[in-house]
Amino acid sequence: DQQVKQNSPSLSVQEGRISILNCDYTNSMFDYFLWYKKYPAEGPTFLISISSIKDKNEDGRFTVFLNKSAKHLSLHIVPSQPGDSAVYFCAAIETSGSRLTFGEGTQLTVNP
Amino acid sequence: DTEVTQTPKHLVMGMTNKKSLKCEQHMGHRAMYWYKQKAKKPPELMFVYSYEKLSINESVPSRFSPECPNSSLLNLHLHALQPEDSALYLCASSQQLGRTYGYTFGSGTRLTVV
Numbered sequence: 001d002q003q004v005k006q007n008s009p010s011l012s013v014q015e016g017r018i019s020i021l022n023c024d025y026t027n028s029m030f031d032y033f034l035w036y037k038k039y040p041a042e043g044p045t046f047l048i049s050i051s052s053i054k055d056k057n058e059d060g061r062f063t064v065f066l067n068k069s070a071k072h073l074s075l076h077i078v079p080s081q082p083g084d085s086a087v088y089f090c091a092a093i094e095t096s097g098s099r100l101t102f103g104e105g106t107q108l109t110v111n112p
Numbered sequence: 113d114t115e116v117t118q119t120p121k122h123l124v125m126g127m128t129n130k131k132s133l134k135c136e137q138h139m140g141h142r143a144m145y146w147y148k149q150k151a152k153k154p155p156e157l158m159f160v161y162s163y164e165k166l167s168i169n170e171s172v173p174s175r176f177s178p179e180c181p182n183s184s185l186l187n188l189h190l191h192a193l194q195p196e197d198s199a200l201y202l203c204a205s206s207q208q209l210g211r212t213y214g215y216t217f218g219s220g221t222r223l224t225v226v
Contacts, residue, residue: 004154036217043116043202043217044155089154098168098209100145102154 003027004092006103014111019077021106023090026071030092035064035075038087038105048075080110114139116218118203124224127193133221135186135203143209144186146178147202149220155202161186162209193225
């Protein structure tokens with residue numbers, strides 16, 4: 001039972017354009033959401049997070065939007081850069097905070 | 113020091129071998145985690161330690177045995193593994209258990225069971 005879903009296994013965008021990565025979740029107990037970036041042979045690196053009491057959080061080129069009623073969040077990267085090419089994981093934590101549950105990841109490729 | 117260090121980076125072991133994976137952090141984090149990641153799959157939680165005590169075991173087979181000898185060190189002892197256990201094993205830590213504490217991941221140990 002996949003509680004965090006990223007339905008797009010891959011996304012390709014041109015340098016300078018916006019990248020939008022989507023994530024859906026099913027567990028109503030999730031109240032904190034994170035995005036991680038992962039390069040091959042490395043561990044996930046934290047990018048940005050959002051609490052369920054907010055609907056938007058911004059950090060530089062990265063913005064995360066949360067639609068709690070739809071159980072949907074998205075990560076916007078603008079402008080996209082070739083160095084952003086990596087696998088992006090959406091993750092969620094329950095109120096208890098003891099489990100980080102990942103989605104299956106989206107491979108982002110930014111073409112020069 | 114803001115890193116989680118995992119050793120070895122690569123490990124090949126036979127099904128009758130005993131080996132250990134090591135994870136170390138010096139950030140004063142009191143929660144540590146083992147995750148397993150198969151190819152093209154998300155990381156899956158295996159164990160959670162909080163203040164050196166096992167907090168969560170996600171029904172992991174007993175051929176995987178975690179150990180937290182002190183607040184900086186987390187081991188994963190491996191014995192009689194199967195080829196399907198081949199995966200990237202990731203260690204992570206956080207200041208404490210709790211949703212707003214960020215997780216820091218190590219680079220992982222790439223395990224191959226032959």
